[in-house]
Amino acid sequence: MNIILMGPPGAGKGTQAAKLVSEYGLAHISTGDIFRKALKEQTKYGVIAKYFIQFGYLVPDDYTIGMVREYLREHEFPNGFILDGFPRTIIQARELESIGKEFGFKIDAVLNLDVDLDILATRLSGRRTCRNCGATYHIEFNPPKTQDVCDKCGGELYQRADESEEAVKVRLETYNKQTRPLVDYYTMTGDITNINGDQSMEDVFSDIKARLEAM
Ligand code: ADP
Ligand code: AMP
Numbered sequence: 001m002n003i004i005l006m007g008p009p010g011a012g013k014g015t016q017a018a019k020l021v022s023e024y025g026l027a028h029i030s031t032g033d034i035f036r037k038a039l040k041e042q043t044k045y046g047v048i049a050k051y052f053i054q055f056g057y058l059v060p061d062d063y064t065i066g067m068v069r070e071y072l073r074e075h076e077f078p079n080g081f082i083l084d085g086f087p088r089t090i091i092q093a094r095e096l097e098s099i100g101k102e103f104g105f106k107i108d109a110v111l112n113l114d115v116d117l118d119i120l121a122t123r124l125s126g127r128r129t130c131r132n133c134g135a136t137y138h139i140e141f142n143p144p145k146t147q148d149v150c151d152k153c154g155g156e157l158y159q160r161a162d163e164s165e166e167a168v169k170v171r172l173e174t175y176n177k178q179t180r181p182l183v184d185y186y187t188m189t190g191d192i193t194n195i196n197g198d199q200s201m202e203d204v205f206s207d208i209k210a211r212l213e214a215m
Contacts, residue, residue, distance in 0.1 A: 001026065001080040001212065002105055004087070006182065007113030008175045009168075010123035011197045012204060013084045014136050016113070019205045024212075025079040031064060031086040033134055034071060053162055056170030058178055061091045068092075069099055080108075088179045093186070108215065110186045111208060113197035117172060124168050128157040142201065 001024065005013045017028045035053060038046030045067045052059045068086055087093040100106055115123075126139040128148070132155025137144045144150060148157045162171065186192040195207050 001108050001215075002077075002083075003080070003212075004083045004107055004110045004186075005113070006110065006179075006186075006192075007197060008115060008117065008120055008179070009171045010120040010127070011113040011115045012123075012201065013113060015142075015201055016205060016208060017082045017084045018135070019201075020082050020208070023209070027075070027077045027079070027081040028084060029068075029071065029081050029086070030084040031068060031088075032084075034067060035059065038067070054167070056162055056167040056174060058088055058174055061089055061095075064088075065092060065095045065099075068096075072099060072103060077105075083107075087182060090182060090185050093182055109212060110190070110192040111211065112183055112186075112192055112194050113204070114194045115197040117176075119198065120172060121168055124163055124171075125165075127160070127163065129160055130155040131158050132156070 003020070003026070005017055005020075007013050014030060017030065020026050021028050032053075035045065035049045038044075039050055039053070040046070045063060048063050049059045058064070064086070083096075087096050096107070123138065123141070126141065128137045128139060128144070129135070130137075130150035130153065133150060133153045135150055135152050136142075137150075137157060144157060149155075150157055162168075183192065193211050195204060195211070197204055199207075
C-alpha cells in the first residue's frame with residue numbers, strides 16, 4: 001500500500017505517518033527529513049536546499065524531484081510507503097506519476113489532513129523534534145515525559161530553524177500558493193480523502209485507518 005499524506009505544515013503528517021509505520025509496517029518518506037539529513041551531511045542536495053528551507057520557500061522542483069527519484073531507486077519498500085511532504089507542486093505530482101510508471105508502483109490513496117490555518121502557527125511553534133531519531137512532540141499537546149528529552153531514544157529535543165515566526169508565515173503562504181492547488185488536482189485526476197485533522201491525534205488516526213481499511 002502506497003499513500004500520499006498531504007496537508008499544510010503542522011497539520012500532523014509526521015505524527016500520523018509514525019502511527020502508520022507501526023500499524024502497517026509502511027516506510028515513511030519525508031522529503032523534509034531527507035533534506036534536513038542532507039543539510040547536516042552537506043551533500044549536494046543539502047547545500048542547495050539550505051537557503052530555501054531556512055526562509056520557508058520550496059526547494060526548486062528539479063532538485064526535489066531528482067532527490068526523490070534517487071531515494072526511491074536506492075531503497076526497497078516491501079510493505080509500501082507513505083509520502084509525507086511530497087508532492088508539493090503540480091509539477092512534482094505529474095513527475096511522481098512518471099516515476100511510478102518507470103519504477104512499477106502506483107499510489108493507492110491520497111489523504112489530505114484538513115486543519116484550520118489559524119491553529120497551525122500554534123502547532124508549529126510548539127513542535128519539538130528529536131535530534132537523534134526525528135520523533136516529534138508538542139510542548140502542550142504531546143509533551144515528552146522529561147522536558148527536552150526524547151521518550152523513545154533519550155535524544156535531545158530541539159526547535160527547527162524554520163520555525164521562527166517569519167519562516168512559519170512564509171511556509172504557510174507558500175503552502176497556500178503552491179501546494180493547496182494540489183487538492184483540486186487530485187480531486188480532478190482521481191481520488192482524494194479529506195480527513196479532519198483538527199481532532200485528537202488518536203481520532204485523526206482512527207479516521208485514517210477507517211479509510212484505508214475500506215479499500
Ligand atoms: P507536519 O508533519 O504536518 O508538519 P507534525 O506531525 O509535525 O506536522 O505536527 C505538528 C505539531 O503539532 C507537532 O508538535 C505535533 O506534536 C502536533 N500535533 C500533531 N497532530 C496533532 C493533533 N491532532 N492535535 C494537536 N497537536 C497535534
Ligand atoms: P517539512 O519537514 O515537510 O515541513 O519540510 C521542510 C522544508 O523542506 C520545506 O519548507 C521546504 O523548504 C523543503 N521541502 C520539503 N519537501 C519539499 C518538496 N516536496 N518540495 C520542495 N521543498 C520541499
